[in-house]
Amino acid sequence: MDTNHAPVLPDCAACPFDWPARACRKPGGQGPKNCPTLTGNTLAQEALLATVRDNAEFARQASVQEASGYGDRDRGYDRVRPLKPRIQELMEFAGRMKYQRLGLAFCIGLRLEAAVVREILTVNGFEMLSACCKVGRVPKSAIAIDREDQVDPASENETMCNPVFQAILCNEGRTELNVLLGLCVGHDSLFIKYSQAPVTVLAVKDRLLGHNPLAAIYQHASYWRCLKQPLDRTPGDES
Numbered sequence: 205m206d207t208n209h210a211p212v213l214p215d216c217a218a219c220p221f222d223w224p225a226r227a228c229r230k231p232g233g234q235g236p237k238n239c240p241t242l243t244g245n246t247l248a249q250e251a252l253l254a255t256v257r258d259n260a261e262f263a264r265q266a267s268v269q270e271a272s273g274y275g276d277r278d279r280g281y282d283r284v285r286p287l288k289p290r291i292q293e294l295m296e297f298a299g300r301m302k303y304q305r306l307g308l309a310f311c312i313g314l315r316l317e318a319a320v321v322r323e324i325l326t327v328n329g330f331e332m333l334s335a336c337c338k339v340g341r342v343p344k345s346a347i348a349i350d351r352e353d354q355v356d357p358a359s360e361n362e363t364m365c366n367p368v369f370q371a372i373l374c375n376e377g378r379t380e381l382n383v384l385l386g387l388c389v390g391h392d393s394l395f396i397k398y399s400q401a402p403v404t405v406l407a408v409k410d411r412l413l414g415h416n417p418l419a420a421i422y423q424h425a426s427y428w429r430c431l432k433q434p435l436d437r438t439p440g441d442e443s
């Protein structure tokens with residue numbers, strides 16, 4: 205990479221301005237030197253063109269769904285309140301898009317939750333295809349995993365997670381929207397890479413925090429302050 209001509213990277217997460225004053229909130233608003241709203245007009249036009257040309261209805265319905273998730277909108281911005289759990293939003297959005305067949309790609313560790321999600325989606329009229337992460341029963345040795353890197357080193361043939369197969373099954377089944385439930389970090393990335401249908405996430409995996417990774421973020425100033433120190437990334441140390 206030519207670092208002499210490296211682009212200035214946008215960094216909205218480090219934006220120093222309060223939300224009401226930001227350039228992406230209102231015309232004439234403020235932003236830092238690397239603000240992509242103030243500096244990236246060409247790219248912004250390209251993005252809008254791609255949205256309108258290739259994803260117009262999807263983008264429109266997603267925004268309609270977003271607004272419908274708030275109540276008391278007629279009482280002013282400071283009084284709006286959340287109305288719906290994500291599972292409801294998911295179903296409403298799929299309905300707005302007139303999707304009938306959904307894929308559910310789930311972690312086997314969340315098989316009880318998957319059964320409930322499947323029941324809810326089925327009762328609401330969707331045709332379901334579901335695939336667990338262990339589908340295909342391919343041993344981890346097929347991807348060069350040694351026994352000591354298995355969850356259970358005592359197992360001779362631990363089954364690997366197979367997100368590419370999950371995605372291919374959804375593709376072959378002509379699902380219109382794929383829902384991820386609890387896939388591991390990286391396995392979710394592979395599913396998204398190979399899925400032909402759009403992907404939405406109902407829940408991500410966090411084994412420790414009840415699949416609520418934000419619990420550690422909410423406690424960043426107290427019990428999880430250690431996370432703001434560099435991690436010891438010793439390979440193989442999962443303790």
Ligand code: SF4
Pocket residue numbers: 215216217219220221226227228229234235236238239240241242
């Ligand atoms: S787009 Fe600009 S103003 Fe908005 S958050 Fe990013 S840096 Fe800040």
